[in-house]
Amino acid sequence: MQTNLSEVAKRLPRAEEAERILRSCVHCGFCTATCPTYQLLGDELDGPRGRIYLIKQVLEGAPITASTQLHLDRCLTCRNCETTCPSGVKYHDLLDIGRAVVEQQVPRPLGQRLLHGGLRAVVPRPALFKALCRTGQALRPVLPAALTSKLPARVTAPGVRPAPRHSRRVLMLEGCVQPALSPNTNAAAARVLDRLGISVEPIREAGCCGAVDYHLNAQAQGLDRARRNIDAWWPAIEAGAEAIVQTASGCGAFVRDYGHLLEADPRYAAKAARVSALSRDLVEVLCEAPVEQLGLCAEQRVAFHCPCTLQHALKLGGAVEGLLTRLGFTLTAVPDGHLCCGSAGTYSLTQPELSRQLRDNRLNALESGRPQVIVTANIGCQAHLGGAGRTPVRHWVEIVDAGLGAG
Template sequence: MQIQLAEFLRDRADGEEAATIVQKCVHCGFCTATCPTYQLTGDELDGPRGRIYLMKQVMEGAEVSASTRSHLDRCLSCRNCESTCPSGVAYGRLVDIGRAVVDQRLDAQGIKRPIRERAIRWMLREGLSRPRLFGPAMRVGQAVRTLLPASLRSKVPPRRGPGRWPATAHPRTMILLDGCAQPAMSPNINAATARVLDRLGIRMLRAGSAACCGAIRHHMSDHLGALAQLRRNVDAWWPMVEAGAEAIVINASGCGVMVKEYGHLLRADPVYAGKAARISAMARDLSELMPEHGDRLVSMLPPATAGGGRQAPPRVAYHPPCTLQHGQRIRGKVEALLGALGVEVALCADSHLCCGSAGTYSMLQPELANRLRDQKLANLHACAPQTIVSANIGCLAHLQGGTDTPVRHWIELVDQLLHAAHTGDTP
């Protein structure tokens, strides 16, 4: 697909990158078959190919309308289309650039979003990405949870304690990304990660000044604000990197995608380019790290025998987040590890499709998000699971809001198995 950049985008790095991506598209339409929003609406402009046409027109200088912005807003950024595309179109990067360009052009024309929409987006951007604001707000919500309307109550999980954080010092160290929303919504995930790795002789380090990975601001077109968060995290982690930390461990797959792009996003920064590239190279999703220790984990569990041994773990349905299977291209590892540990794992029908969480999407596009969630849950429930497990806090919270079946991070299940093997009871 040919593109001639308009004057306002020429000699801009984001314009050149967008043009390179657009030129790879052969408009074959394979992407529409796996695009969740196209499957729901049937509108070509709500699929990747149609959105690429819209972005191309804007970047060539065509007049932009609020309708263009709406079609881009309805994109989940799930990147399923990237897994399907035979031409290697980096659609995720393109839509991030395209959204920012469309917002800039509409703002210049005085076409602003409705004030309610602007207020919600501001609260999400400023609140979710700041743990010191989000944490107290979540605690208040949890305290009055029973009084909240159902639509809001589904976004506020019941309060749970984090459990024990291991204090043992080990020669091997890794850095854990705490995240912004996860510590308040489900603090046990980070603690469970630390406990499991502690059993493997690895100490988890945390940097108090590191927080949001930057994804929330970046995907909401606040690219400058996101870059500031990236630099802050690099600065927070760098002393630990220099002291010998082996990796940056990330247990929220949405954050993992973002941290692995630090090197690309800061490539033009003369101060941070090298450090950011090193950080991205060190970033490892938990599902990449844990299989390397699979044999040791299996050895920590008693043998499962007909006459005794360990208690049968629950049957689980696994939902692989889009940010893991399409963003990071990590597939099959969680299921294989859990299976080796004796867990009966099922993948539901259409497991490649998005659950509708998609970061802030479930709050900005609730109608589409809930339809996708309900479809996903119907398929998950068809597996008759006792527990649903996933690998991203957004998916966990979104799915739990629509079901009474427990929804947990898979590392919590591993932690539970190891704890039961060690103590003979449940944690």
């Protein structure tokens, strides 16, 4: 696509990257067919091709309006379009660049500013988020349905987490909301890894991966969180930790991007690239391990919801399904498995109507094979799908861990 950046846009830190991405798009439209918001709304500007055109206009100096902001806000950043694109367009990077420019020039209404600010103040702080969740559970009978659907109906206690004892050591990103909404997930992962001779070394100083800030257009703050995590992990990396494991694919996708996002930072570029290289989703670690020797008792019919960040960002579509099949689980067929559930980080709060439609469509597909349980690989998807109060939804490592207890 021919592009002529304005003089203002040429001075942006990522101007060359934006121009390169725009020129790589041939406007073929294959992406439109797989875009969840285009499927719902039928508006070209609510599909990747239309949004790319809007960003092109912004960077070429055209007036920026609230309508431009709305169409960019409606994007889930599911990256389905990137999987579909024959030209390899790095759409999510272009979207980040475009959103940052629009955010600077289009003032948001007060309600949106309060919502975004509140999410950034609460979600990245695990202790505060947990306290608010406990308060919400106590007040559940008097809360409106829109709020109670965001709280888990049942929280599984984490159980015993094994102390480090093996020569093979990994680090684990604990996450922001997962310790409150699904505290058993990381404990279950640590127990499974321990059975395979791998210890999880706790790094308490590591915090939010930075994705919440970054994707709510506070990009500088998101990158500051990334730097703090790098600093927290670095001594253990130098001491021989072999991987940084994530049990939430949304966090994993962002950590995997540290190297790219910080490549222009002379102090952190090399360290960020090293962290990205060490980043592993839990399924990658277990797929390389002799899991058959665990003697798992797997008797459930399971539907797997593959998060967008797992299949489109990390390119691990089919990995969890393959692992669960190796372990003896019966997986039901799931139509349109490439589509988004509508969680998309904070999207279910910033775009509730669209998010709810996508969730219900996804649940209908997941439940079509009559599974006993739905499993997934990202806490956002887990909470969002579970909030409908239909089939139980858990992280896949929890059912693996439970099967070990029965075996």
